[in-house]
Amino acid sequence: MRTNRRQFLKAASAAALLPMPAIAQGAGQKVVVIGGGFAGASAARFIKKGNPQIDVTLVEASPTFTACPFSNLVIGGLRDLRAQQFGYDKIRAAGVTVVIQPATGVDAQAKSITLANGTKLSYDRMVMAPGIDLRWDGLPGYTEQAAEIMPHAWKAGEQTLLLRNQLESMADGGTVVISAPANPFRCPPGPYERASLIAHYLKTKKPKSKVIILDAKDAFSKQRAFQQAWQQLYPDHLEWVSLSKGGKVNSVDASTKTLKTDFSDVKADVANIVPPQRAAAIAQTAGVADRTGWCPIDPVTLESKLVPNIHVVGDAGIMGAMPKSAFSANSQAKVCAAAVTALLAGRTPLEPRLINTCYSVVAPDYGITVAGVYRPKDGVLADVEGAGGVSPLDAPRENRALEAEFADGWFKTITGEVFG
Numbered sequence: 001m002r003t004n005r006r007q008f009l010k011a012a013s014a015a016a017l018l019p020m021p022a023i024a025q026g027a028g029q030k031v032v033v034i035g036g037g038f039a040g041a042s043a044a045r046f047i048k049k050g051n052p053q054i055d056v057t058l059v060e061a062s063p064t065f066t067a068c069p070f071s072n073l074v075i076g077g078l079r080d081l082r083a084q085q086f087g088y089d090k091i092r093a094a095g096v097t098v099v100i101q102p103a104t105g106v107d108a109q110a111k112s113i114t115l116a117n118g119t120k121l122s123y124d125r126m127v128m129a130p131g132i133d134l135r136w137d138g139l140p141g142y143t144e145q146a147a148e149i150m151p152h153a154w155k156a157g158e159q160t161l162l163l164r165n166q167l168e169s170m171a172d173g174g175t176v177v178i179s180a181p182a183n184p185f186r187c188p189p190g191p192y193e194r195a196s197l198i199a200h201y202l203k204t205k206k207p208k209s210k211v212i213i214l215d216a217k218d219a220f221s222k223q224r225a226f227q228q229a230w231q232q233l234y235p236d237h238l239e240w241v242s243l244s245k246g247g248k249v250n251s252v253d254a255s256t257k258t259l260k261t262d263f264s265d266v267k268a269d270v271a272n273i274v275p276p277q278r279a280a281a282i283a284q285t286a287g288v289a290d291r292t293g294w295c296p297i298d299p300v301t302l303e304s305k306l307v308p309n310i311h312v313v314g315d316a317g318i319m320g321a322m323p324k325s326a327f328s329a330n331s332q333a334k335v336c337a338a339a340v341t342a343l344l345a346g347r348t349p350l351e352p353r354l355i356n357t358c359y360s361v362v363a364p365d366y367g368i369t370v371a372g373v374y375r376p377k378d379g380v381l382a383d384v385e386g387a388g389g390v391s392p393l394d395a396p397r398e399n400r401a402l403e404a405e406f407a408d409g410w411f412k413t414i415t416g417e418v419f420g
């Protein structure tokens with residue numbers, strides 16, 4: 001199960017009292033990767049694969065990784081959380097040293113990382129891949145305590161189960177309210193996939209109930225394809241309120257499960273708050289995040305624009321046109337691995353092309369997709385025009401069913417490549 005912030009701090013302070021275990025680092029070139037999610041675990045594996053002589057250490061806070069992709073199916077009652085969980089044994093077997101400890105400090109001058117138990121690791125190049133933190137100062141009323149009542153479920157694990165359990169306990173006739181944030185945030189289609197799968201649950205198990213999305217935006221990923229699916233599948237069970245229709249949530253009150261907008265106070269039976277986000281704390285500590293809270297990178301090497309010898313991959317980075325997705329994170333990790341091995345060998349990294357595909361499951365037999373190709377341009381990762389696209393509107397239902405199967409195949413493939 002994923003570690004929440006309180007558990008993380010408790011583990012960090014308890015660990016500080018223990019004697020420091022030594023972590024063997026060889027005499028060769030060293031790369032340390034912080035964060036063993038889709039980005040970091042991929043980067044560690046591909047750097048080791050690219051040059052087995054490099055001493056690669058992966059630092060991860062939790063012994064079990066719980067994947068967010070497909071966690072909306074858990075919330076919709078269509079999947080077990082255990083199908084989302086992965087360990088690090090295969091990554092160890094691939095020759096990567098895996099250290100289960102939170103990283104707490106980075107000394108970029110000395111090229112050294114401090115772990116919660118006091119151990120120090122040195123690096124020639126570091127890969128920063130810690131994912132996101134929720135901004136607890138980003139939505140008035142939404143605190144860590146409030147998240148126990150109005151879950152975010154935007155980091156998979158206990159929060160996913162909390163939201164699922166609340167839906168199960170809700171009486172038929174209840175209202176589920178999802179608050180979707182402004183861009184940028186992890187998984188742009190995620191709130192809409194979640195609303196769809198909650199609507200599917202309500203339609204099949206609690207037909208007098210309804211889900212409402214209160215949105216801080218007027219437009220969202222795969223919007224037309226989602227809206228067409230909602231019209232076909234959930235006309236009575238799902239409502240989307242855009243920014244211009246007063247959808248932006250300005251504050252929440254957990255004691256009454258109320259979401260306040262400019263126009264009304266919306267009382268929920270189950271409230272799912274997806275708050276504003278930023279790169280996870282260690283990225284802020286290391287100085288690789290800028291004032292936006294995210295990390296600017298060079299689009300060819302994915303090296304930080306702020307701190308040399310630290311590369312940033314995955315959700316923590318400012319990746320231009322690339323959305324914050326597991327597919328993108330894995331794609332960036334491969335490009336970063338090639339750049340890191342080239343730079344350590346004294347070679348110039350090649351200009352990359354990156355790809356992303358985001359599948360959304362709207363119902364068990366109904367999938368939609370957005371795909372893109374990206375390249376460095378004017379200092380950022382830009383769309384390659386004419387490449388990629390969205391699932392066509394008015395496609396036959398067989399195509400939607402096939403896309404749902406492709407989504408399943410994608411999840412198996414990516415988790416197999418990263419953790420298997």
Ligand SMILES: Cc1cc2nc3c(=O)[nH]c(=O)nc-3n(C[C@H](O)[C@H](O)[C@H](O)COP(=O)(O)OP(=O)(O)OC[C@H]3O[C@@H](n4cnc5c(N)ncnc54)[C@H](O)[C@@H]3O)c2cc1C
Pocket residue numbers: 034035036037038039040059060061062065067068069070071072101102103104129130131132153154155186187190194280281282313314315316324325326327328329357358359360
């Ligand atoms: C509901 C939902 C649905 C989604 N669906 C999809 C989908 O269908 N397809 C898709 O491509 N993407 C999807 N995503 C997005 C995807 O989950 C993220 O984009 C992806 O996980 C980003 O990978 P990452 O490695 O940057 O971060 P993460 O996967 O979050 O990994 C970060 C890791 O770093 C670790 N860490 C953090 N701080 C420290 C520290 N100080 N020390 C050590 N370790 C640390 C964390 O424990 C974690 O394991 C979804 C997300 C959500 C929330």
